[in-house]
Amino acid sequence: xxxxxxxxxxxxxxxxxxxxxxxxxxxxxxxxxxxxxxxxxxxxxxxxxxxxxxxxxxxxxxxxxxxxxxxxxxxxxxxxxxxxxxxxxxxxxxxxxxxxxxxxxxxxxxxxxxxxxxxxxxxxxxxxxxxxxxxxxxxxxxxxxxxxxxxxxxxxxxxxxxxxxxxxxxxxxxxxxxxxxxxxxxxxxxxxxxxxxxxxxxxxxxxxxxxxxxxxxxxxxxxxxxxxxxxxxxxxxxxxxxxxxxxxxxxxxxxxxxxxxxxxxxxxxxxxxxxxxxxxxxxxxxxxxxxxxxxxxxxxxxxxxxxxxxxxxxxxxxxxxxxxxxxxxxxxxxxxxxxxxxxxxxxxxxxxxxxxxxxxxxxxxxxxxxxxxxxxxxxxxxxxxxxxxxxxxxxxxxxxxxxxxxxxxxxxxxxxxxxxxxxxxxxxxxxxxxxxxxxxxxxxxxxxxxxxxxxxxxxxxxxxxxxxxxxxxxxxxxxxxxxxxxxxxxxxxxxxxxxxxxxxxxxxxxxxxxxxxxxxxxxxxxxxxxxxxxxxxxxxxxxxxxxxxxxxxxxxxxx
Numbered sequence: 001x002x003x004x005x006x007x008x009x010x011x012x013x014x015x016x017x018x019x020x021x022x023x024x025x026x027x028x029x030x031x032x033x034x035x036x037x038x039x040x041x042x043x044x045x046x047x048x049x050x051x052x053x054x055x056x057x058x059x060x061x062x063x064x065x066x067x068x069x070x071x072x073x074x075x076x077x078x079x080x081x082x083x084x085x086x087x088x089x090x091x092x093x094x095x096x097x098x099x100x101x102x103x104x105x106x107x108x109x110x111x112x113x114x115x116x117x118x119x120x121x122x123x124x125x126x127x128x129x130x131x132x133x134x135x136x137x138x139x140x141x142x143x144x145x146x147x148x149x150x151x152x153x154x155x156x157x158x159x160x161x162x163x164x165x166x167x168x169x170x171x172x173x174x175x176x177x178x179x180x181x182x183x184x185x186x187x188x189x190x191x192x193x194x195x196x197x198x199x200x201x202x203x204x205x206x207x208x209x210x211x212x213x214x215x216x217x218x219x220x221x222x223x224x225x226x227x228x229x230x231x232x233x234x235x236x237x238x239x240x241x242x243x244x245x246x247x248x249x250x251x252x253x254x255x256x257x258x259x260x261x262x263x264x265x266x267x268x269x270x271x272x273x274x275x276x277x278x279x280x281x282x283x284x285x286x287x288x289x290x291x292x293x294x295x296x297x298x299x300x301x302x303x304x305x306x307x308x309x310x311x312x313x314x315x316x317x318x319x320x321x322x323x324x325x326x327x328x329x330x331x332x333x334x335x336x337x338x339x340x341x342x343x344x345x346x347x348x349x350x351x352x353x354x355x356x357x358x359x360x361x362x363x364x365x366x367x368x369x370x371x372x373x374x375x376x377x378x379x380x381x382x383x384x385x386x387x388x389x390x391x392x393x394x395x396x397x398x399x400x401x402x403x404x405x406x407x408x409x410x411x412x413x414x415x416x417x418x419x420x421x422x423x424x425x426x427x428x429x430x431x432x433x434x435x436x437x438x439x440x441x442x443x444x445x446x447x448x449x450x451x452x453x454x455x456x457x458x459x460x461x462x463x464x465x466x467x468x469x470x471x472x473x474x475x476x477x478x479x480x481x482x483x484x485x486x487x488x489x490x491x492x493x494x495x496x497x498x499x500x501x502x503x504x505x506x507x508x509x510x511x512x513x514x515x516x517x518x519x520x521x522x523x524x525x526x527x528x529x530x531x532x533x534x535x536x537x538x539x540x541x542x543x544x545x546x547x548x549x550x551x552x553x554x555x556x557x558x559x
Contacts, residue, residue, distance in 0.1 A: 011075060011078060014071055014074070014075060015071075015075060017067075017071060018067075018068050018071035018072050018075060018125070018126070019068075019125075019129055021064040021065075021067045021068040021071070022064070022065075022068040022072075022125070022126050022128075022129030022130045022133065023129055023130070023132075023133040024060065024064045024133075025060075025061050025064040025065040025068060025126075025130045025133070026129065026130040026131065026132060026133020026134040026135075026136075026137060027133045027134075027136075027137040028057050028058075028060050028061035028064065029061060029130070029133075029134045029137070029278075030133070030134050030136075030137025030138045030140070030141060031057050031137065032054065032057055032058065032061065033138065033141070033270070033271060033274050034141045035050055035053055035054050035057065036054075036270075037141075037266075037267045037270055037271070038050060039051075039054075040266075065126065065130065068126045068129070068130070069126045072122045072123070072125045072126050073122065073123065075122050076118070076119040076120075076121070076122025076123060076125075077119065077122075079118055079119070079122065080115045080116075080118060080119050083115055083118065083299055084111055084115055086303070087107070087110055087111060087299060087302065087303060088111070090302075090303045090306050090308070091107060091306065093308045093309055093312055094306035094307065094308065094309065095307070095309050095378075096371070096376040096377070097376075097377060097378075098305070098306050098307065099306070102302070102305055102306065103187070104187075104190070106183050106186075106298075106302055107302060108186055109182060109183055109186050109298075110295075110298060110299050110302050113182070113295075114179075114295035114296075114298050114299055115295070115299075117288075117291045117292050117294075117295040118292045118295050118296065120288050120291070120292070121288050121289060121291070121292035124288045127281060128282060128288075128289075131278035131279075131281050131282045132282060134275070134278040135275055135278055135279060135282070138271050138272075138274065138275050138278075139153065139154075141271060142268060142271060145264045145267050145268060146258070146264050146268070148254070148258045149250055149254055149258065149268060152246065152249065152250060152254055153246060153250075156242055156245065156246040156249070157242070157246075159242060160238060160242035163235070163238045163242075164235040164238060167231045167232070167234050167235035167238065168231070168232070168235055168290070170231050171227075171228045171229070171231035171232045171235070171290065172228070172290045172293075172294070173228075174224045174225070174227045174228035174231070175224075175225070175228040175290055175291060175294055176294050176297075177224050178220075178221050178224035178225045178228065179294050179295075179298065181217060181220055181221050181224070182221055184217055185214075185217050185218065185221060188209075188213060188214050188217065191209070192214075195209075232290075246272065247268075247269065247272050247273075250265075250268055250269075250272075251265065251269065309393075309396065309397055310393055310394045311392075311393070311394035311395055311396065311397050311398060312397050314394060314395060314397065314398045315398060316398050316401040317386070317398060317399075317401070317402060318475070319352070319402075319475045320352070320386050320387050320402065320475060320476075321351070321352070321387050322349060322350070322351055322386075322387060322388075323349065323350045323351075323384070323385075323386050323402075323476070323508070324348070324349045324350075324384070324385045324386075325346055325347060325348040325349070325372075325373065325379075325382065325384055326347060326382050326383050326384075326385060327344070327345040327346070327347060327381065327382035327383075328344050328345065328346050328372060328379035328381070328382035328383065328384065329342065329343060329344035329345050329346070329379060329380050329381045329382055330342075330343045330344060330368060330369075330372055330377055330379060330380055331343070331380060332368070341363075341365065341368075341531060342531050343365040343368050343369060343372070343531040344379075344381075344382065344531065344532075345381070345382055346369065346382075346533050347533070348373075348526065348533070350476070350508045350510070351508065352475065352506045352507065352508055353503055353504075353506045353507070353508070354503070354508060354509070354523045354524070355499055355500075355503045355509045355511070355521070355522050355523045355539075356508075356509065356510045356511070356522060356523065356524055356525065356526065357510075357511050357512075357513055357519060357522040357524075357525040357526075357539060357542075358370070358510060358511065358512045358513070358525070358526055358527075358528065359512075359513065359514070359519075359525055359526070359527050359528075359542075360527050360528035360529055361529065363530075364528040364529050364530060364531065365528050365530070365531040366480075366512045366528055367407070367408070367480055367512070369528065370405075370407075370478055370480055370510070370512060372384075373403075373478065373510070374400060374403040374405055374476075374478060375391070375396050375397075375399045375400035375403070376400070378393065378396065384399070386399065386402075401474070402474060402475050402476050403474055403476045403477070403478060404469040404470075404472040404473075404474040404476070404477050404478070405469065405477075405478045405479075405480070406462065406465045406466055406469050406478075406479050406480065406482050407480045408480045408481040408482075408484065408512075410462065410465045412454060412461050412464055412465050412468070413468075414450060414451055414454055415449055415450035415451065416431075416446070416449045416450070416451075416468065416471065419449070419468075419471055419472065427471055428446070430470075430471060431446050431467065431471060432446070434467045434470060434471075435467065437493065437497075437498075438463040438464075438466070438467060438490070438493070439463075439490075440456075440460060440463055440464060440467075443456065443460070444456070444464065451464065458485055459485050459486050459487070459490070462482060462485065462486070463486075463490065466479075466482060466494075466498070470498070470502075474507075475506075475507060475508060476507065476508045476509075476510070477502055477507050477508070477509045477510070478509075478510045478511075478512075479509075479510075479511045479512065479513075480512045481512055481513065481514070482494060482511070483495070483513065483515055484514070491515065491518075495515070495518040495521055496518075496521070499511065499521070500521075503523075519539055519542045520539055520540050520542070521539060522539025522542070523538070523539055524536060524537060524538055524539055525537060525538075525539050525542045
């Protein structure tokens with residue numbers, strides 16, 4: 001009951017009405033059995049009255065059952081939507097680092113499988129409540145017929161409940177264990193699509209992934225799920241066996257000890273035979289409660305692992321005069337090297353209207369530094385200062401709004417979310433001009449703030465991501481290897497046209513790049529090596545070392 005109230009905490013009155021109508025329906029079913037039993041020995045005059053009672057009670061059962069099912073269906077979908085939005089908002093408001101640590105597999109499983117398990121609980125709740133009421137109503141009727149036999153029934157049900165509890169506990173253990181394994185399965189299932197090219201190109205890799213990685217996990221989930229549901233089935237069978245045992249004891253043992261009339265004995269037999277289906281239905285529905293319980297535990301665990309960031313509603317700054325990194329550091333574990341990488345301490349400053357290139361070898365920490373500059377990572381030591389004011393944890397989300405970024409592993413939404421495209425602000429015309437400039441106008445249109453298609457090559461998608469960033473009109477722009485997969489024409493447009501335009505608008509522009517032929521266009525450059533800032537200077541000086549030769553970057557990186 002506490003699980004139900006927790007899931008339907010915003011609709012408790014609806015839940016109360018749904019449970020009440022289910023119970024009325026169940027008690028009504030028990031009443032119908034009692035009327036049938038009375039009709040078997042009633043006179044002709046009594047049959048007419050009992051018939052009208054039967055009709056009225058039957059209508060009440062039909063109406064209350066339909067109403068309870070409708071309400072529970074609605075509650076199930078509401079609970080699913082509420083929990084889904086709660087988890088989505090939690091994901092949206094969590095820090096980037098916590099999202100990276102948790103990964104997508106668990107959250108995706110929670111947003112799909114676990115929520116569906118909770119809906120199934122609500123789907124089964126009308127039957128659970130109704131069958132419980134049928135059983136209670138039948139026992140109440142049995143107490144009227146003979147209280148000594150009722151005591152035997154209660155003892156028998158107690159023994160059955162004890163055995164069921166043991167089996168149910170073991171089943172719940174296997175259910176929890178299998179659910180944890182499914183997180184790994186979801187991650188591997190995603191790899192089937194994300195790594196499809198690599199699997200197709202290497203037969204042995206594909207066979208090893210399917211046979212040695214996927215197959216054992218699928219089998220482990222199958223075994224544990226089977227054990228869990230077999231134990232549930234055993235518990236249900238035990239309940240049915242106890243019920244038949246009680247009928248046998250009542251008819252062949254208790255009836256010889258306690259004087260009971262034939263009418264009472266036949267009433268007991270009929271009621272207990274009628275109770276077999278409700279009891280079996282109740283026992284077989286128990287797994288739905290256990291599954292929903294496990295699902296809710298997982299949802300709460302995922303949310304608990306994602307602490308909320310503070311200051312998400314703080315006012316947003318529209319610009320800055322000076323942005324300074326003072327001795328900032330960041331550490332993280334690199335699996336390939338099996339060691340801890342330390343970035344920093346780094347001292348840097350940025351001002352509006354300057355174009356800065358960030359260079360360095362692979363693994364030198366460029367992208368990590370970029371994530372720290374834009375506020376995705378908080379410095380573990382040191383601080384970031386904007387116009388003389390240190391950026392606190394409460395200011396971090398507001399600070400991030402200063403930046404427009406296109407990372408090398410960018411994601412492109414199918415619409416211009418958060419941007420108003422209308423004639424008043426001129427963004428629509430700007431977007432059309434950029435589509436022409438980036439040679440995307442023949443493939444992509446912007447209709448009602450959405451792109452007409454995203455079925456593009458990686459290079460074209462990256463150009464579209466650049467367009468989105470350009471339209472955001474933020475004071476600080478950061479591009480992470482944007483030109484790496486562009487042809488020479490668009491590289492030239494990027495370095496010689498778009499970047500100077502942003503600089504002319506007073507934007508601060510930081511470009512992570514390996515394109516040595518454009519080094520001379522930067523106002524200044526900074527170079528990272530193994531997490532340390534080892535060199536900086538004017539872009540013209542860097543370009544002069546090997547401008548146009550194609551190997552200037554290699555010369556700089558070798559120093």
